[in-house]
Amino acid sequence: MITVALLILLLPLLSFAIQIFFRKFIESKNGEWISIGIQLTTLGLAFYLFAVMIGHYDPHFRIEENVTWFNLGNFSLEMGILIDNISVIMLLVVALISSLVHIYSTEYMKGDIRFSRYYGFLGIFTFSMNGIVLANNFFMIYVFWELVGLSSYLLIGHWWEKNSAADASKKAFITNRVGDIGMFMGLMIIMTVLGTLNYQGVYTGIASGEWEGGIGTLFGGANPHTLLTWAGILLFMGAVGKSAQFPLHIWLPDAMEGPTPVSALIHAATMVAAGVYLTVRIFPILTPDAMATVAFIGGVTAFYAATIAITQNDIKKVLAYSTVSQLGYMIMALGTGAYVAGFFHLITHAMFKAGLFLASGSVIHAMHHALHDIKDHDTDAQDMRNMGGLKSKMPYTYLIFIVASLSISGIPFFSGFLSKDAILAGSWAYASTAHEGWLASMHMAWILPFFGFGAAVITAFYMFRLIFMTFFGESKRPDIFEKMHESPKAMTVPLMILAALSLFFFYTIPSINPFSTHGWFSHVIENPGTVVNFGSTFNLEHFEHANHEAHMPAMILSLIVATLGIGFATLVYLLKKVSAESLASKLGVLYKGSFNKWYMDEFYINGIIRPFLKGCDAVALFDMEYYDHYLINGAGRNTKKVSSGVGVADDLIVDGAVNFSGYIFQWLGWSLKFIQTGRIQNYLIFALIGVVAVFLLNAF
Amino acid sequence: MGYIESYLALSAILFVLGLYTVSTRRNAVAILMGVELILNAANINFIAFSKFVTHSLDGHVVTIFVVMLAAAEAAVALAIVLNMYNNTGHINVDEANSLKQ
Numbered sequence: 001m002i003t004v005a006l007l008i009l010l011l012p013l014l015s016f017a018i019q020i021f022f023r024k025f026i027e028s029k030n031g032e033w034i035s036i037g038i039q040l041t042t043l044g045l046a047f048y049l050f051a052v053m054i055g056h057y058d059p060h061f062r063i064e065e066n067v068t069w070f071n072l073g074n075f076s077l078e079m080g081i082l083i084d085n086i087s088v089i090m091l092l093v094v095a096l097i098s099s100l101v102h103i104y105s106t107e108y109m110k111g112d113i114r115f116s117r118y119y120g121f122l123g124i125f126t127f128s129m130n131g132i133v134l135a136n137n138f139f140m141i142y143v144f145w146e147l148v149g150l151s152s153y154l155l156i157g158h159w160w161e162k163n164s165a166a167d168a169s170k171k172a173f174i175t176n177r178v179g180d181i182g183m184f185m186g187l188m189i190i191m192t193v194l195g196t197l198n199y200q201g202v203y204t205g206i207a208s209g210e211w212e213g214g215i216g217t218l219f220g221g222a223n224p225h226t227l228l229t230w231a232g233i234l235l236f237m238g239a240v241g242k243s244a245q246f247p248l249h250i251w252l253p254d255a256m257e258g259p260t261p262v263s264a265l266i267h268a269a270t271m272v273a274a275g276v277y278l279t280v281r282i283f284p285i286l287t288p289d290a291m292a293t294v295a296f297i298g299g300v301t302a303f304y305a306a307t308i309a310i311t312q313n314d315i316k317k318v319l320a321y322s323t324v325s326q327l328g329y330m331i332m333a334l335g336t337g338a339y340v341a342g343f344f345h346l347i348t349h350a351m352f353k354a355g356l357f358l359a360s361g362s363v364i365h366a367m368h369h370a371l372h373d374i375k376d377h378d379t380d381a382q383d384m385r386n387m388g389g390l391k392s393k394m395p396y397t398y399l400i401f402i403v404a405s406l407s408i409s410g411i412p413f414f415s416g417f418l419s420k421d422a423i424l425a426g427s428w429a430y431a432s433t434a435h436e437g438w439l440a441s442m443h444m445a446w447i448l449p450f451f452g453f454g455a456a457v458i459t460a461f462y463m464f465r466l467i468f469m470t471f472f473g474e475s476k477r478p479d480i481f482e483k484m485h486e487s488p489k490a491m492t493v494p495l496m497i498l499a500a501l502s503l504f505f506f507y508t509i510p511s512i513n514p515f516s517t518h519g520w521f522s523h524v525i526e527n528p529g530t531v532v533n534f535g536s537t538f539n540l541e542h543f544e545h546a547n548h549e550a551h552m553p554a555m556i557l558s559l560i561v562a563t564l565g566i567g568f569a570t571l572v573y574l575l576k577k578v579s580a581e582s583l584a585s586k587l588g589v590l591y592k593g594s595f596n597k598w599y600m601d602e603f604y605i606n607g608i609i610r611p612f613l614k615g616c617d618a619v620a621l622f623d624m625e626y627y628d629h630y631l632i633n634g635a636g637r638n639t640k641k642v643s644s645g646v647g648v649a650d651d652l653i654v655d656g657a658v659n660f661s662g663y664i665f666q667w668l669g670w671s672l673k674f675i676q677t678g679r680i681q682n683y684l685i686f687a688l689i690g691v692v693a694v695f696l697l698n699a700f
Numbered sequence: 701m702g703y704i705e706s707y708l709a710l711s712a713i714l715f716v717l718g719l720y721t722v723s724t725r726r727n728a729v730a731i732l733m734g735v736e737l738i739l740n741a742a743n744i745n746f747i748a749f750s751k752f753v754t755h756s757l758d759g760h761v762v763t764i765f766v767v768m769l770a771a772a773e774a775a776v777a778l779a780i781v782l783n784m785y786n787n788t789g790h791i792n793v794d795e796a797n798s799l800k801q
Contacts, residue, residue: 678798679797681724681794688719
């Protein structure tokens, strides 16, 4: 099993190496199929692991293997592989979507200038993502965390000739760093107190009281409960960065500068879900206060991003904000204690959102070709205002869009309904039972279901707005419309697979009830509860009970809001009973705010970056004018003066002594040279005199 | 068989004669002859000491070595003298001072 896991981990790295080092060969001989072959092998292995996992059908199934990486005194770092239900399911999702994206890209990226680089980076991304999933400790997850950040950076900046792409990649990387700093501090707190970062070690360390004992005088003898809250929130900061949660969400919409299949793989299905995965792993150590923070950030993100998605015109931007919003859902679910729902939504969302992104890629691809055919290089291929009526031209893409949108909007018979409903029920249950955590003590817990249902109605609205603008009505640009046609098989087949996986029964087998999550998934994934057994703690039993109660009202309400959203979108964009323009002008400030993403980027630029740069300028000025002028250069000048004084002394005394000894020997040599007559007989006489002298000296 | 002093006296006379020849003669061949005298003075010493002091054949052996060495030295030295004559037209050692500064 461990070998299989290692193979899954390392095969994509091999693919990377091949694509990078044999570029010429790859590009001339359809070498992308090497990567696809490797990826399909990985998928097969992931299926094998999945089969083994299902064979056990045990919520506590786990295999772990540890090796010590290095020892430094009594400090040691370990690397290890953990195979449990969560990681196996994640591996399968990553391998599946990665394989589909590999295949899809053969057509989408055809003729790209950096074709093999693109495949290579897909490989290293898959490697790093598998590393995150297979890690058995927080340190290793952190290592691979940075690696996915790197591959994301490389892939967003794939077309770095475009300034916007280069800027977006930098923005993504730097924004992620902010979150990672927090995560690293969280890691250090845990490492300092417990001396281990292994998941199980940390859980048992906290459960067994080692945490309270271990703190001692560390951190100024901090309260164990408060410190644990902070450790949880700091670790969660990593997830805030990677999963694009408010306020660090700003990078994800810009990341859409990368190729669309990359957006589907990294910025919708897998990498951004790594933050949720991390939150799943830290879930047991979260205190109620930390959980309230997590839930609140998730709720705000879900609602806030949804409001932005309404007004965007770029098809990928809508999906990007939708992704941010859905990630907010998952995070909120974990914060409210709905562990299974949060992880479930991660999986279902990965499928339908990858489907949506790849389908939007199919539209963009067709638009590009059409624009290319009519030699129009100024029109934006991603702007929905240039589309319309594509239903007849791209029937498969249209169908897939419909299926995935129904799923994300939470319509029964689709996977999104199940997971979203579970999340909403969870937030409801949290609001009705929570006594612990700052949200509850501030009587604000009901804000979470409000955010949840609010985001649900908006989600349904903007998804169908997108569909109606793109696929229905009259085409706004008949010249482009003429040239549009359906994408090739390599693109539509992966789409169909993803659309099929948006159906509910894949997740509920063996029971087939479209209104209940009950099935293999809810069997193998079990809410672990909390390991915090001091101070206020999350009460799993109360929560499960309330969750059960909330299930029915939440389901009915979520159905109502989904229908409302879709219905309203139909009224505005399909039947045109309500004019979108007059609505926008009536809402005025709200519309402008949403259209401009609530000025978050401007806030960062004017509120943080500009003042920071001004501060830098001021410091630089101080540096130049005072520090450099008086201290550094002053020291230089003074040293020069002292040196010249020392130089004179050197010339006179030290050199004088040296030269004097030289003169002595010169004089000695000059006076002795006269003995050197060149007459051998003289020398003989001298030798004789010497010998006689020695004799005489001996005699007396 | 006499006294060692008489041998040593003979050797000393030979040595002084040789030394005198070497340090006063200008002719290179004469100087070589002086060297021979010095060597033979040493030889007499060797034989005298080996006979009267050590009662062994060591001194004789060394003497034969010295004789042989003298022959070899004479051969080399005469070759040098011949070359000197060829190059300068004379064999006066006091004029062979081109190494002097």
